[in-house]
Amino acid sequence: MSESYGSYHQLRENMDRALSELNVKADVSYSIVYYEEALQLGLKGSPAIRINRKDIDEGGSPGIL
Numbered sequence: 097m098s099e100s101y102g103s104y105h106q107l108r109e110n111m112d113r114a115l116s117e118l119n120v121k122a123d124v125s126y127s128i129v130y131y132e133e134a135l136q137l138g139l140k141g142s143p144a145i146r147i148n149r150k151d152i153d154e155g156g157s158p159g160i161l
Contacts, residue, residue, distance in 0.1 A: 104128070107143045 108126060115122055129137065134144075138151075145152045 103143050107145075 111124060141153065
């Protein structure tokens with residue numbers, strides 16, 4: 097991953113730390129999507145975090161839309 101992907105590295109670090117501290121095992125995947133795809137997927141901000149295909153930030157962060 098390139099540094100140009102903004103918050104990717106921080107997100108990954110935070111997710112790894114949270115799962116470890118909570119002693120939770122999870123399959124986590126990270127994807128980079130560009131603007132048009134983000135619109136099609138209904139992503140409201142960046143980074144977007146989804147669990148079982150549901151956005152955890154129901155209100156949406158300022159960002160894409």
